[in-house]
Amino acid sequence: EHDPFAFTGLTYDDVLLLPEETDVIPSEVDTTTQLTRNISVKVPLISAAMDTVTESRMAIAMARQGGLGILHRNLSIDDQAAMVDRVKRSESGMVTNPITTSPDATVAEVDAVCGQFRISGLPVVDGAGKLVGIISNRDMRFVPDSEKATTKVHEVMTSGDLVTGHVGITGEEAFALLGKHRIEKLPLVDDNGILTGLITVKDFDKIDKYPDATKDEQGRLRVGAAIGFFGDAFDRAVALRDAGVDVLVVDTANGQSRGEIDMIRRLKSDPTFAGVDIIGGNIATREGAAALIEAGADAVKVGVGPGSICTTRVVAGVGVPQITAIYEASKAARGTGVPIIADGGLQHSGDIAKALVAGADSVMLGSLLAGTDESPGDLIFVNGKQFKQYRGMGSLGALQTRGKKTSYSRDRYFQADVPSDDDLIAEGIEGKVQYRGTVRQNVFQLTGGLHQSMFYVGARTVPELKSRGRFVRITPAGLKESHPHDVQMVVEAPNYRK
Ligand code: RVP
Secondary structure (H helix, E strand, O other), X not given: OOOOOOOOOOOHHHEEEOOOOOOOOHHHOEOOEEOOOOOEEOOOEEEOOOOOOOOHHHHHHHHHOOOEEEEOOOOOHHHHHHHHHXXXXXXXXXXXXXXXXXXXXXXXXXXXXXXXXXXXXXXXXXOOOXXXXXXXXXXXXXXXXXXXXXXXXXHHOEOOOOOOEEOOOOHHHHHHHHHHOOOOEEEEEOOOOEEEEEEEHHHHHHHHHOOOOOEOOOOOEOOEEEEOOOOOHHHHHHHHHHHOOOEEEEEOOOOOOHHHHHHHHHHHHOHHHOOOEEEEEEEOOHXXXXXXXXXXXXXXXXXXXXXXXXXXXXXXXXXXXXXXXXHHHHHHHOOOOOOEEEEOOOOOOHHHHHHHHHOOOEEEEOHHHHOOOOOOOOEEEEOOEEEEEEEOXXXXXXXXOOOOOOOOOHHHHOOOOOOOHHHOOOOEOEEEEEOOOOHHHHHHHHHHHHHHHHHHHOOOEHHHHHHHOOXXXXXXXXXXXXXXXXXXXXXXXXXXXX
């Protein structure tokens, strides 16, 4: 029987977690959780695939802090693949396929490459791939700017007495060699002197500095990237896979659509994608989640309309308040081993635990990260206050083609066939959010809030939180009481904003 008023939808502000008996303290909880079938993260936070949130800088910062970044898809295939490459090269036990230069390249060229990848030097190889030297900032420092375009690498590189390691060297041996010779880079070579890898001292520093980092088997940071289903979407998936992406998100505004389901099926049945987990989304019902799981998704992303910049619920009148959407989707996922990602609508750290108790395994954040240093775009000053731009991927700005060849965001809203910018129907807005410092500071406050939630609920682990957590439904009066009231804030709190 078709019942048009099936149930009531609740969202974050409609519920609170009940305090429970506890013998847990916040500092000893473990927030490790399953992101997809095959990938776990120590921090359940994912940055949104939006062009004002996640490019390579954000993805690197999120993975270092123990979460993950999903690179947006409103750019060319080549540009997006290059971002994957930048993240995968950013930090590792060893770079297996290091960027190199040739003896005949110019110092200016090396400078440009180093700047682009934020590295301090390059191994120099001949045409056959044989290591002939190494060039670093130290070698280039005394070349005057005016001569950089004419000075050749072989004139300034270090080539005599090169310290190298042999392929298969252990981390400890490499670290000892770097220390003994007081050098920063150790090229690895095979018996014929062919360059096979590179170990840098920075990689060891970072292991100490980012103990929670989300890494692959080779010690490289993990990264995800969004794709669609329309046009050359499969070529995009192939390019991202070849660049080393760990996770692909088939990213549309209605995951329960033929185009998306077919794309997930195609990727899951292609053995060349066996090493890449596929996330499907977004859906907001039990049936939607079941459809994506049936298609083979390795995780299901939930959220139709909760996003801070989203107008789908008013433009189309469609959506499900997020706590109910998560809860419904989690019913379809139960027992399947497919994790749920709660995407959009989180405003405060307390919303993370609410999402997990409702049935999610991790959360995706847009507005809470858009104001950080690592998001794309410059600071905007308004009346002496600092802001950063933040816009929906369904906003007019993201959908229209003005000034570019095409918009890659249109098929997210199933408008790839719309002939002119004038005929677009936006489902998002363009705005700004307050500047809020580094990703590190913000992730620290967000996970800190989650630690407090877990203490109150008496949960040492995320699975314990999910099974122990219970909600109370609240009224608008209860919500008013939850926030600071009857007082004027005089000091800015690090984790509270109205
Ligand atoms: P929020 O964290 O509330 O800012 O929401 C971010 C989420 O909003 C994204 O991950 C995405 O699912 C959704 N989004 C992005 N663009 C739009 C839109 O234009 N409607 N919505």
